[in-house]
Amino acid sequence: MKLNKNYIQTSIFIAVYLFAIYFWTQPLQDRKLPYGEYDAMSHFEVADYIAYNDKSFSELPAYIDLRYGTDNKYKPHTLWYPPTFHSSLAVAEAVGGERVVPIFLMNTILATFIIITVYFVINSLFGFLPAILSALLLIFSPRDFMPYLWGQWPERFAYAFVPLILYFFYKYFISYSKEDKKPTYLYITVLLLGINILVHPLVFFHSLIALAVLYILLSIKQKKIVFNVKHISIAAIIFIALFMLFPNQTFNIFAQFSRDSAGNGQSSLDFSRLLHWSLNPKDYEGSVPASYFSFGEMHGLWTMPLLLIGMAFLLWRGEERDILLLAWLIGLYLVLHRDLAGKATFLHRSLSASAHIFAPLTAIGAIYIASAIKLPSNFNKYLKYGIAGLFIFLVFSVNMAYASKILNKNAYNDFLSTLSMEQYKAAEWILQNANPQYNVSVVGIPHQQNILPATAKKIRWSAAVSQHVSRFYLLALAEDKKEAERRLKNDYIMLDYTMLGHIGDKETFDKMQEMEKNQLTNYTLIYNQNNIRVYKLEAQ
Amino acid sequence: MKLNKESKELLVFSAIIAAAIGIFLAFYFGLAGLKVFIGIIVAAIPFYIFLNTLGLDEGEKIVLSLVLGITLFPSFVYLLGFFVSFRMSIAIVFIALTAISVLWSYRKFRKS
Numbered sequence: 001m002k003l004n005k006n007y008i009q010t011s012i013f014i015a016v017y018l019f020a021i022y023f024w025t026q027p028l029q030d031r032k033l034p035y036g037e038y039d040a041m042s043h044f045e046v047a048d049y050i051a052y053n054d055k056s057f058s059e060l061p062a063y064i065d066l067r068y069g070t071d072n073k074y075k076p077h078t079l080w081y082p083p084t085f086h087s088s089l090a091v092a093e094a095v096g097g098e099r100v101v102p103i104f105l106m107n108t109i110l111a112t113f114i115i116i117t118v119y120f121v122i123n124s125l126f127g128f129l130p131a132i133l134s135a136l137l138l139i140f141s142p143r144d145f146m147p148y149l150w151g152q153w154p155e156r157f158a159y160a161f162v163p164l165i166l167y168f169f170y171k172y173f174i175s176y177s178k179e180d181k182k183p184t185y186l187y188i189t190v191l192l193l194g195i196n197i198l199v200h201p202l203v204f205f206h207s208l209i210a211l212a213v214l215y216i217l218l219s220i221k222q223k224k225i226v227f228n229v230k231h232i233s234i235a236a237i238i239f240i241a242l243f244m245l246f247p248n249q250t251f252n253i254f255a256q257f258s259r260d261s262a263g264n265g266q267s268s269l270d271f272s273r274l275l276h277w278s279l280n281p282k283d284y285e286g287s288v289p290a291s292y293f294s295f296g297e298m299h300g301l302w303t304m305p306l307l308l309i310g311m312a313f314l315l316w317r318g319e320e321r322d323i324l325l326l327a328w329l330i331g332l333y334l335v336l337h338r339d340l341a342g343k344a345t346f347l348h349r350s351l352s353a354s355a356h357i358f359a360p361l362t363a364i365g366a367i368y369i370a371s372a373i374k375l376p377s378n379f380n381k382y383l384k385y386g387i388a389g390l391f392i393f394l395v396f397s398v399n400m401a402y403a404s405k406i407l408n409k410n411a412y413n414d415f416l417s418t419l420s421m422e423q424y425k426a427a428e429w430i431l432q433n434a435n436p437q438y439n440v441s442v443v444g445i446p447h448q449q450n451i452l453p454a455t456a457k458k459i460r461w462s463a464a465v466s467q468h469v470s471r472f473y474l475l476a477l478a479e480d481k482k483e484a485e486r487r488l489k490n491d492y493i494m495l496d497y498t499m500l501g502h503i504g505d506k507e508t509f510d511k512m513q514e515m516e517k518n519q520l521t522n523y524t525l526i527y528n529q530n531n532i533r534v535y536k537l538e539a540q
Numbered sequence: 541m542k543l544n545k546e547s548k549e550l551l552v553f554s555a556i557i558a559a560a561i562g563i564f565l566a567f568y569f570g571l572a573g574l575k576v577f578i579g580i581i582v583a584a585i586p587f588y589i590f591l592n593t594l595g596l597d598e599g600e601k602i603v604l605s606l607v608l609g610i611t612l613f614p615s616f617v618y619l620l621g622f623f624v625s626f627r628m629s630i631a632i633v634f635i636a637l638t639a640i641s642v643l644w645s646y647r648k649f650r651k652s
Contacts, residue, residue: 007553014557018564029568056621087614094627095579096572105569105576110610120603164607184594188604195611245615 009128013119020112020139027411028104033424034461035412040151045464047089047103063469073255075248082246084198085154111148113160114356121163122360125321133363133391140399141355143298145407158200159353165192165207166214170324173218176226183231190235194242201253202346210331217323284348300398303362310365328357366391416454419461422498422530427465429527434492441473441487444496444512497531584609586637593648
């Protein structure tokens, strides 16, 4: 087989993408334990419940309902998102035959899908070099992998649709001007829009706005209005069919939208924001780190001049393909300033889409420099590859170096908030052996005020893995004896001694020993491994 | 149906790439990683067969069939999962989608 250029380029991209998978899965590779913030737990819970119990569900099980029961305003106590994303993870778990690795690996593939779609679109329209440089830069985008680590999983995947939607609509619009119209491209655009809303509604609106901008700009550029009743009617049927696939969840979008409109008074109109791309980090103190709002830390300051050159070059050249990227950029700008139209909910999350358009613009800026400098014959080619080499060097030495400080094998290897293997095994034992109608009261996980925000996550992960409502049982809960007695009588009592030695909490250790001696004498010890014990009062 | 030289080359190249990805995933994530990859490919196959009839570029077909395989396929599985077991519905949806795609392709092939 003779190696053609396409195969070589595809092989290089596959190598880059596999490196992305390696880099993003570092927290999973050695430990193979679940990790992340509360959002991550919820997505794991939904997917794992489907796969583990081998059935789909509409009513939320108690341990999920406890937190998310009212998130679906249209149909409370059911899934608050359409199940498309979670079913994908569930299929991975069912096929993979394990609970943790398949879900977290599949999520990584979905979260990094933006690298595939950006590469595909840029390669199709601008060629291999800007496409591969964009893909490489995106691997180390903290605004992508930070929300991925925190647990905004469906949103990460949903952003992969934005370039695809714009690309297929662009193909429709361009083909429309020729004899051979290709309505298939419009149907694909709408199919992707419909799936986009099933994956994450916020990003669907983002895609819609970018699409509107692209339509307007292309109409101006080509001085024509593309409007075909037959094409639009078929497209509308496709969209409605997808929208109605999960009506209990898709209609929740309207309920959320009207709620946000009614109760959203959080932002005062600050029109000076129109001059800024990012948001004020002070408005997000305590929930999002300030670095998230810094261009230098998120993209690397070295990319700034190339980004500006890329933008200026596209504006100057103004070809149809350039307009696609500019519409994408303007669409994101509009979405990022929607607070001025009274829609400020999750504004910072839209900022996470910056690198998706900045990376291609930066790569195009770098490649353009080579073509802009007038050199004799072949020298431009060498200059182009030289600049690409420098680009790659900077990506690894600046962006990768910074990214590695946040995303590495120790990310979420957190004694306080992530389950240890012993705790994971105990939670799995609960899942396999404990009656699902009883809750679990956990004693021994530290809950002092200063560390409670961290250890509360551990309890939630325990609930996720055990598929049982799991809560702290506070030994010092003297003020509500009735509740304490009720829980002692009904719940599984898990005594976890694994953390006390590390933090030197002898007082709690003694209290737990005393509890076992005095309060749990009539209970049956049903689990006793790795310094974790589970008791249950047998039914009388 | 006979494959032309270009298709044969594409098939060999795809097999090499798939093997490389499979080895990578098996190395880092064990059998589970390999199975997830096979699952993604299998879910994409019916959509690829269908898209093959629409006159799209090779890259467009590959990206779209992957996207549909990881979104529409599991959505259908979820819906069917209310009536039969989730694992069973994976198999049924795969067979049904593949059958529809093959029949559609055959119809298109005969028409042309």
